[in-house]
Amino acid sequence: MTVAFEKEGFDTETSNGEMLLSIICAVAQEESLSISQNMKWGIHKRMRTGNYITNATPFGYTQINHQLVPEKNNAMIVNDIFKSYLSGMGINEIAEHLNTIYPKENRKWNPRTIHAILRNEKYIGDSLYQKTYTTDSLPLKRYLNTGQRSKYYALETHEGIISKTDYEKVQNLLAKKSITGEIDRTCVFSKKIYCSICGAICSRKGPPTRGFVWCCRTHLQSKVLCLLKSIREDELQQAFLSIYNRLQCNQKTILEPLVDDLLGLRHLQEQKYKNRLALGEDIQHLAKQKHNLTRIHTLGYIEETQFIERSAAIEQQIREKKQQLSRNDMPNTSEKILQKTRLIQKKLSSTPPLESFDESAFKELVKKSADQQYGNPIRTHQRHEVIRKPCSHMKNRYIPFGYQMQNGDSVINTEQAATVQHIFYAYTEGQSFKEIAEYLTTSGTAYHFSDNNWNKNIVARILANEIYCGAKGYPAIISKEVYSQAASIRSNKTVTYSAVLKPFRSDMQCACCGERLYWRPRTQQWTCRQCGMWSKPMQPENMAQQIVDRLYQIQQHPEIIHNPKEQCNTRSIEVAQLDHEIHTALALPELDADAIIDKILRRAELQFNYCAAGDDDPTTMQIKRACKEFKPTDTFPESFYSSIVTFKS
Numbered sequence: 001m002t003v004a005f006e007k008e009g010f011d012t013e014t015s016n017g018e019m020l021l022s023i024i025c026a027v028a029q030e031e032s033l034s035i036s037q038n039m040k041w042g043i044h045k046r047m048r049t050g051n052y053i054t055n056a057t058p059f060g061y062t063q064i065n066h067q068l069v070p071e072k073n074n075a076m077i078v079n080d081i082f083k084s085y086l087s088g089m090g091i092n093e094i095a096e097h098l099n100t101i102y103p104k105e106n107r108k109w110n111p112r113t114i115h116a117i118l119r120n121e122k123y124i125g126d127s128l129y130q131k132t133y134t135t136d137s138l139p140l141k142r143y144l145n146t147g148q149r150s151k152y153y154a155l156e157t158h159e160g161i162i163s164k165t166d167y168e169k170v171q172n173l174l175a176k177k178s179i180t181g182e183i184d185r186t187c188v189f190s191k192k193i194y195c196s197i198c199g200a201i202c203s204r205k206g207p208p209t210r211g212f213v214w215c216c217r218t219h220l221q222s223k224v225l226c227l228l229k230s231i232r233e234d235e236l237q238q239a240f241l242s243i244y245n246r247l248q249c250n251q252k253t254i255l256e257p258l259v260d261d262l263l264g265l266r267h268l269q270e271q272k273y274k275n276r277l278a279l280g281e282d283i284q285h286l287a288k289q290k291h292n293l294t295r296i297h298t299l300g301y302i303e304e305t306q307f308i309e310r311s312a313a314i315e316q317q318i319r320e321k322k323q324q325l326s327r328n329d330m331p332n333t334s335e336k337i338l339q340k341t342r343l344i345q346k347k348l349s350s351t352p353p354l355e356s357f358d359e360s361a362f363k364e365l366v367k368k369s370a371d372q373q374y375g376n377p378i379r380t381h382q383r384h385e386v387i388r389k390p391c392s393h394m395k396n397r398y399i400p401f402g403y404q405m406q407n408g409d410s411v412i413n414t415e416q417a418a419t420v421q422h423i424f425y426a427y428t429e430g431q432s433f434k435e436i437a438e439y440l441t442t443s444g445t446a447y448h449f450s451d452n453n454w455n456k457n458i459v460a461r462i463l464a465n466e467i468y469c470g471a472k473g474y475p476a477i478i479s480k481e482v483y484s485q486a487a488s489i490r491s492n493k494t495v496t497y498s499a500v501l502k503p504f505r506s507d508m509q510c511a512c513c514g515e516r517l518y519w520r521p522r523t524q525q526w527t528c529r530q531c532g533m534w535s536k537p538m539q540p541e542n543m544a545q546q547i548v549d550r551l552y553q554i555q556q557h558p559e560i561i562h563n564p565k566e567q568c569n570t571r572s573i574e575v576a577q578l579d580h581e582i583h584t585a586l587a588l589p590e591l592d593a594d595a596i597i598d599k600i601l602r603r604a605e606l607q608f609n610y611c612a613a614g615d616d617d618p619t620t621m622q623i624k625r626a627c628k629e630f631k632p633t634d635t636f637p638e639s640f641y642s643s644i645v646t647f648k649s
Contacts, residue, residue, distance in 0.1 A: 047152035068158040088405025125160030169408030237357035241618035
């Protein structure tokens with residue numbers, strides 16, 4: 001097709017015309033880019049000077065003549081949010097409070113909204129521009145600006161709602177909370193750990209110094225709704241290592257039959273898809289026949305009885321074809337599982353067994369939970385009615401016992417401070433943790449949240465907390481002399497356990513029930529709190545020497561190190577039965593894809609459970625490596641011991 005440009009005096013039929021058109025298009029594009037750059041330059045200049053007008057209006061403000069002006073009623077709510085947070089209320093508490101006092105018509109207040117308000121600098125009259133940015137190339141997408149673009153902070157661009165002093169106090173409190181390590185969105189396990197009981201996602205908790213744990217969010221809301229306890233992060237890493245190496249050693253047993261059956265299922269589904277196309281064409285052909293028959297009858301070329309007979313026959317054929325079509329629905333689940341399995345096979349074939357946790361391998365293989373990946377509901381061991389709260393990872397702020405928040409500062413709670421003083425003085429006078437806890441419980445003394453169920457662990461934590469003598473910016477409740485005296489008593493009691501037992505005291509296990517054993521220094525005996533078993537009296541030094549002798553024996557004879565193989569490559573009756581059921585189902589004319597997939601995955605699960613990693617088990621590899629690197633010492637080999645003892649207390 002030829003296009004003629006009358007004003008410019010050329011057309012696209014000739015080569016010169018095409019060249020002129022290309023030049024004109026290039027000039028137009030450059031002009032467009034120049035205009036765009038000039039507009040961006042103007043916007044950035046207005047941002048730097050603080051004259052940039054944004055269309056977004058924060059809660060609590062209204063726009064009058066392109067200027068942010070506080071809106072009376074909503075500004076009062078914003079003030080209430082900041083004052084509540086400075087008084088010690090948590091983000092969840094503030095959200096619940098607002099839903100009660102200032103309910104919204106169509107939606108509820110949630111912790112994310114409260115958190116965004118507390119972080120917004122516009123409430124002190126300042127403006128931070130370019131918090132987000134839009135990509136330059138197509139498709140145009142908006143992202144959070146984490147350093148990709150320049151940000152511009154302008155002072156006093158409008159009237160503030162709260163004071164800068166209160167805002168800075170709130171930011172300091174929010175910063176303190178983030179340091180605790182309550183949640184880390186950059187962790188490799190984030191959004192990939194789900195509760196096996198209620199199906200809720202798990203959150204990362206705990207300070208890095210003591211080690212992170214993963215907790216069910218439903219359990220954090222209420223221990224009644226979900227009974228799952230926290231799981232240590234190193235145990236999750238060890239579990240992934242074990243699964244990875246077991247699959248690595250048993251690809252032919254587990255993965256190859258899985259892929260073969262899925263390929264067979266896909267082939268049958270493709271045949272069914274072809275049948276669907278044929279059925280669809282048949283239905284269209286019959287519908288056309290019925291339409292032509294109706295036209296012939298309307299024109300009078302066919303009698304009424306003959307028309308009714310033929311029309312009924314065609315409709316019957318259409319119904320039968322539609323029934324066949326409904327039975328040939330083709331699910332996409334098998335293809336997803338096949339792709340995922342092949343990805344696992346490719347990764348396992350290209351890498352050797354892992355000796356330590358590999359984040360890149362985990363990220364590559366574990367995209368999301370298996371149940372979400374395959375579209376099946378999460379399997380639970382126990383069903384509960386779960387009451388979900390929005391954004392449960394934002395917990396209410398913890399305020400140490402004996403203190404309260406007042407205008408963003410920690411001040412002494414007079415009633416609780418008296419209890420703290422009683423605990424320290426009673427302990428220095430000779431009372432035990434248990435005696436102090438029993439007295440506080442019977443006297444009705446309230447702990448946090450009106451709970452008067454004291455125990456010796458709570459008492460011990462209070463006695464060990466240095467904030468009560470004025471550390472970490474808290475006002476002092478007791479003197480440093482009293483704290484030091486209590487610390488000295490605790491230290492002397494700890495010494496009675498003997499430093500010799502420290503490396504392995506928490507690893508001692510009852511031979512009867514498997515529970516942890518506890519050391520009794522007065523009688524020099526081990527006792528089990530579960531079954532009541534008592535050991536014979538023994539010297540800690542003799543016990544430590546026996547452990548050292550055993551460690552040296554393992555180190556000198558590494559051939560005794562091997563992974564137990566009781567279940568290695570054992571084919572169960574259930575696996576054989578599932579094999580038969582799968583192959584029978586694949587041969588049936590009526591194909592139930594979902595049922596076949598369930599059986600294929602169940603068989604793979606059983607085969608995995610009945611296979612072992614052998615010498616490639618991560619624990620076995622760790623012990624062998626520790627034996628090679630170990631050098632005998634005159635003292636107890638604590639690091640060598642911890643490397644090869646895998647029992648978790």
